[in-house]
Amino acid sequence: MALCLLWALLAAPASAQHAHARARAALAMGAAGSAEGRLWVTGLDDRGRLFVRSTADLGRRWSPDVLPDIGADLVAADGESRPKLAVGPEGRLALAYNRPLARPYTGEVRLIESTDGGRSWSPPITVHQDRQPIAHRFESIAFDPQGNLHVWWIDKRDQVAAGQPGASVYRAVRQRGADRFGPDQRVASDSCECCRIALLPEGENGMAALWRHVFPGSERDHAFLRTRADGEDALPATPVRASQDRWQLQACPHHGPGLAPARGGGYHAVWFGERDGLQSAWLGRLDARGAPVGMPVALPDPAAEHADVAAIGERVAVVWRSFDGRRTHLRAWISTDDGQGFTLREIADTPLPNDHPRLARLGERWVVVWRTAREIRIETLLQP
Numbered sequence: 524m525a526l527c528l529l530w531a532l533l534a535a536p537a538s539a540q541h542a543h544a545r546a547r548a549a550l551a552m553g554a555a556g557s558a559e560g561r562l563w564v565t566g567l568d569d570r571g572r573l574f575v576r577s578t579a580d581l582g583r584r585w586s587p588d589v590l591p592d593i594g595a596d597l598v599a600a601d602g603e604s605r606p607k608l609a610v611g612p613e614g615r616l617a618l619a620y621n622r623p624l625a626r627p628y629t630g631e632v633r634l635i636e637s638t639d640g641g642r643s644w645s646p647p648i649t650v651h652q653d654r655q656p657i658a659h660r661f662e663s664i665a666f667d668p669q670g671n672l673h674v675w676w677i678d679k680r681d682q683v684a685a686g687q688p689g690a691s692v693y694r695a696v697r698q699r700g701a702d703r704f705g706p707d708q709r710v711a712s713d714s715c716e717c718c719r720i721a722l723l724p725e726g727e728n729g730m731a732a733l734w735r736h737v738f739p740g741s742e743r744d745h746a747f748l749r750t751r752a753d754g755e756d757a758l759p760a761t762p763v764r765a766s767q768d769r770w771q772l773q774a775c776p777h778h779g780p781g782l783a784p785a786r787g788g789g790y791h792a793v794w795f796g797e798r799d800g801l802q803s804a805w806l807g808r809l810d811a812r813g814a815p816v817g818m819p820v821a822l823p824d825p826a827a828e829h830a831d832v833a834a835i836g837e838r839v840a841v842v843w844r845s846f847d848g849r850r851t852h853l854r855a856w857i858s859t860d861d862g863q864g865f866t867l868r869e870i871a872d873t874p875l876p877n878d879h880p881r882l883a884r885l886g887e888r889w890v891v892v893w894r895t896a897r898e899i900r901i902e903t904l905l906q907p
Contacts, residue, residue, distance in 0.1 A: 552878055557885070559886065561579045573591055589642060591635050607663060615637070618634070618635050618644070629660075634648055635647050655683065658677065658678065658716070659678050659693075660677050663721070665723075668728065671696055671697065671699050671728055673695075676693055677692060677718075690716045692720065693709055710762075715737055718735040723790070731813070732748050733782045733790075733794075742768075742771055743771075744769065768797060781832040782832065783839065785862070786837045804827040823867055824845050828846075829880070833882045842904070851877050857905075878894040889906075
């Protein structure tokens with residue numbers, strides 16, 4: 524895990540070094556929206572307490588902060604290790620966070636829930652059955668269309684048990700109406716150690732996932748897999764190589780991918796990598812199996828980092844932040860023809876510490892949510 528920090532500080536471009544330094548401001552937050560158009564956000568306040576607040580009018584008015592009682596838990600809010608929210612059926616909210624343990628780079632995936640729109644929260648539970656004081660980190664959560672709750676995370680138990688390099692991807696699912704999660708399930712071995720996992724609900728009870736994988740030769744490309752809540756994997760049953768950058772790196776880049784449905788089937792994907800000597804954030808197309816289609820394109824910003832992607836029909840939005848040496852810029856690339864053409868949009872900029880941009884769906888619109896040391900900014904990117 525120390526290689527993650529070494530690469531982030533020494534081998535990354537200046538913009539990534541700047542972003543890593545600014546992540547220490549604990550501004551990392553999660554965001555999720557409802558079909559009715561309400562947005563919830565979570566993060567740490569200026570006293571280091573976990574908060575939840577919501578808005579029904581794009582941030583013009585916010586609800587009072589709710590401070591869930593999580594006892595003595597510490598909460599990771601650094602870069603891609605951040606609290607996350609998911610909105611389920613009947614107004615159910617799930618909030619996952621990582622509780623750091625005593626040893627460096629170790630943690631537990633913790634979960635709290637609300638059934639009254641975020642006004643009150645259940646006591647925290649640990650999602651995974653494995654309770655070794657090792658790394659269970661970089662969790663992602665999502666409800667599938669049937670209301671089953673999926674939690675995926677990066678796990679080190681196989682490295683500890685068998686000396687496996689890197690880490691593994693694990694998941695646990697709680698069926699709708701159940702009071703506990705099912706068993707820990709290993710999804711894949713040889714994953715990267717410090718990058719977020721992209722989850723995309725689909726079908727009746729399915730989940731598509733994209734994560735940075737360690738392929739032979741320490742090539743840090745991306746793997747794709749579709750699963751179902753009942754535990755029977757949708758085809759294919761083994762991960763598919765979703766990117767072909769062949770970036771050879773003996774460390775973790777701290778840049779996870781994003782995933783969105785494409786109009787004609789398959790997916791839009793964004794990721795950070797090095798391809799033919801060019802280190803960049805990339806946008807690519809995947810087929811229904813998760814395999815790459817055609818050549819990816821570099822985002823139109825050499826300093827782009829921590830990109831995310833969303834889509835509704837033929838409308839696609841890619842967002843990222845970019846540091847020019849003085850200010851951080853929030854930028855978007857918008858398409859109205861399923862990714863055939865894009866328009867660059869400058870949304871905001873700040874000289875202050877800031878978080879990575881987050882995308883959230885509010886009914887039939889997609890918004891970008893950007894937290895700076897001064898405000899939480901919300902901008903509509905896609906709408907009917």
